[in-house]
Amino acid sequence: MARFHALRVAEVERLTDDSVALTFTVPEELREAYRHTAGQHLALRRRVAGEEVRRTYSICSPAPDPGGAGPRTLRVGVRLVEGGAFSTYALKELAAGDEVEVMTPAGRFTLEPAPGLYAAVVGGSGITPVLSIAATLLARERTARFCLVRGDRTAASTMFLEEVADLKDRYPDRFQLVTALSREEQQAGLPSGRLDRERLTALLPALLPVGAVAGWFLCGPYGLVTGAEQALRTLGVPRDRVHQEIFHVTDAPASPRPAGPAHSTLTARLDGRSGTWPVQDGESVLETVLRVRSDAPYACKGGVCGTCRAFLVSGEVRMDRNFALEPEETEAGYVLACQSHPVTEGVEVDFDR
Structure with a gap:
């Protein structure tokens, strides 16, 4: 069962004007409890006006080696959401030395490193779990390759620029990066515009052999993830090779709910x-x-x-x-x-x- 523990904040690092990376120190006696698989997330908890608030944030740091000790630190990315009870606190109040209640890792948007070619399509803060997935895979599997297609509004709003650039420097032959900005032209790379279904259907086969990809990881806003999933379906990718994690589902439709029994x-x-x-x-x-x-x-x-x-x-x-x-x-x-x-x-x- 998942459990909450109070972890001390080691660092609050500003990534962009509206996002930070939080690093937590994991005490020796809890390192096994916080052992995680690349792609998992943490739930953070606090009380606001007497009510409990929980929010989930993906772990961006690489997963610990299976044969080694659990992690000494955990790092998550937090993007400001308008009116967000926790994200506002994280960006404007939280400081090194503070304690936060943190649930043990959970989630199944994960990859156990194995040889092969893998790819991801992400938007905005959707880079967070994929950063952990790519870094863990490339470090453990010397023949594995990873293609990252990411969409952001502008270069200034792009989270984890340095970390992604570091992967490109460390694994120049095994890590491929393609960036699309929707509100800004780039000097090199793709023309500006959103990564929608039509664009991805044309773009992905030009980047890599779509049918040879062992696993696709789609993460970000509802529109981007569903568009990418539809593009992959059009390209004939089997369902079991596609993994999704959606952030910000306010624009997603809910299924119609049938009337329940009078008493249940x-x-x-x-x-x-x-x-x-x-x-x-x-x-x-x-x-x-x-x-x-x-x-x-x-x-x-x-x-x-x-x-x-x-x-x-x-x-x-x-x-x-x-x-x-x-x-x-x-x-x-x-x-x-x-x-x-x-x-x-x-x-x-x-x-x-």
């Missing part, structure tokens, strides 16, 4: 203990559990991070949104508790599977 009960198993409770009108599975179990796992509540994944043992639910589970996971019976609403009188879920 939920049984949930969590951390080895089970309970059964009535579902109040309009509640999600997660909201029902949180009324009596404050330790229920969650982070974003937006169907993006996958922290609240649970196995549907019996009954039926409908999910409003799902941007975290792969089709294979939903077919196997997994649901996102934050997005699931009972449509049968009895529902049972298991958070421990």
Whole structure:
């Protein structure tokens, strides 16, 4: 089960006018608890006006070697969101020496390093987990190659410029970088404009042998990720080679929700203990559990991070949104508790599977 621990902030590094990198020190006794796979994220927690606020941020530092010790530090990227309760705090108040409650790593937008050619299409802060994925892969697999296609508004708004440039310098024959700016012309490289479906369908085959790519990693705003996924589908890429993580889902449509039963009960198993409770009108599975179990796992509540994944043992639910589970996971019976609403009188879920 995921757990929160208070970690001390070692550094707050300004990346752009609206983004920072936070580095946390991991105490010796917690290094194994914070061992992570490249691409995973952390949930950060604080209280605002008496209410708990959680936000998820991807780890940008390379993953520790499997045979070595856990990480001494963890680094995440935070971009300012207008009105954001945590991002505003991170950019304007947080300082080295402060403590933040940090959940142990979670997420399945990951890559276990293996030989082969890999590629990513990212937009904005979507570079954060992919930076960890690319750095970890190239360091561990001497024959692996990685192609990064990234889109940003301007050069000044581009996160982790130095870190990406360092990868290019260290692995000139194995790391390929292509940048598109939507609001600024570049002296070299692609003409300005968004990386939409049409553009990517034409661009990707010109950059690399699309069919030979072992894994595609799409990360960023909803429009970019869905456009890139449609482009890859058009190019004949098998579904199981495409991995997605969506940031900022405010423009994403929700599935229509059928009316649930007048009375429904939920049984949930969590951390080895089970309970059964009535579902109040309009509640999600997660909201029902949180009324009596404050330790229920969650982070974003937006169907993006996958922290609240649970196995549907019996009954039926409908999910409003799902941007975290792969089709294979939903077919196997997994649901996102934050997005699931009972449509049968009895529902049972298991958070421990």
